[in-house]
Amino acid sequence: MSKFVIVDHPLIQHKLTLIRDKEASTKVFREVTNEIAMLMVYEVTRDLPLENCQIETPLVTTTQKRLAGKKLAIVPILRAGLGMVDGIINLIPAARVGHIGMYRDEETLEAIEYFAKLPQDIEERQVFVVDPMLATGGSAIAALNQLTQKYKVLPENITFVCLVAAPEGVMALQSAHPDVDIYAAALDEKLNENGYIIPGLGDAGDRIFGTK
Ligand code: PRP
Numbered sequence: 001m002s003k004f005v006i007v008d009h010p011l012i013q014h015k016l017t018l019i020r021d022k023e024a025s026t027k028v029f030r031e032v033t034n035e036i037a038m039l040m041v042y043e044v045t046r047d048l049p050l051e052n053c054q055i056e057t058p059l060v061t062t063t064q065k066r067l068a069g070k071k072l073a074i075v076p077i078l079r080a081g082l083g084m085v086d087g088i089i090n091l092i093p094a095a096r097v098g099h100i101g102m103y104r105d106e107e108t109l110e111a112i113e114y115f116a117k118l119p120q121d122i123e124e125r126q127v128f129v130v131d132p133m134l135a136t137g138g139s140a141i142a143a144l145n146q147l148t149q150k151y152k153v154l155p156e157n158i159t160f161v162c163l164v165a166a167p168e169g170v171m172a173l174q175s176a177h178p179d180v181d182i183y184a185a186a187l188d189e190k191l192n193e194n195g196y197i198i199p200g201l202g203d204a205g206d207r208i209f210g211t212k
């Protein structure tokens with residue numbers, strides 16, 4: 001079974017509280033979502049492999065470490081996942097970015113795909129799929145189904161990164177994709193009858209883009 005990691009650094013907890021507040025403006029919500037995503041990168045990339053390399057400092061020749069292994073790709077689930085991309089790119093600027101568009105049918109809560117555009121060599125990359133919300137898990141599962149089945153990305157090369165997870169979504173995602181690690185800034189209490197995370201932060205896409 002894969003890892004489920006809660007990245008609960010004090011700065012992350014503080015910033016998450018700022019955007020849970022319903023009075024947070026679109027500007028604040030957008031900025032702070034990116035800041036949390038950036039802080040999460042430290043933990044999410046902790047196990048990236050390193051290799052030795054020789055360099056010359058101004059004083060001596062020395063053997064040091066640099067990143068090795070697979071190249072990286074970030075795949076936001078549209079729309080709300082876009083709100084995490086800039087923060088992550090700040091720290092890993094060479095990463096390629098692919099997009100998968102999913103929306104939840106408001107009645108059935110079923111995830112419906114409407115867009116996919118991924119780097120050509122996505123199956124050779126370490127892939128970070130990002131979406132602020134893991135609620136029922138439907139959107140994440142559908143996006144990972146697409147990546148593993150159509151684009152042949154190995155599940156062990158995928159990490160799912162969200163801000164707020166519901167227990168129901170974590171269980172569903174782990175059971176559908178047991179080899180995919182999940183990182184969240186918080187594990188909330190439950191889903192309400194409309195599939196929203198409680199206490200949560202509301203509709204992340206609408207709050208990032210100011211569409212409601
Ligand atoms: C939100 C969120 C996730 C999904 C989570 O997207 O960004 O993608 O809901 O819910 P689930 O785990 O129950 O699938 P939404 O469908 O509201 O689309 P949007 O990002 O375009 O607003």
Ligand code: URA
Binds near residue numbers: 133202203204
């Ligand atoms: N999608 C959101 O944006 N928020 C939730 O709480 C659940 C799904």
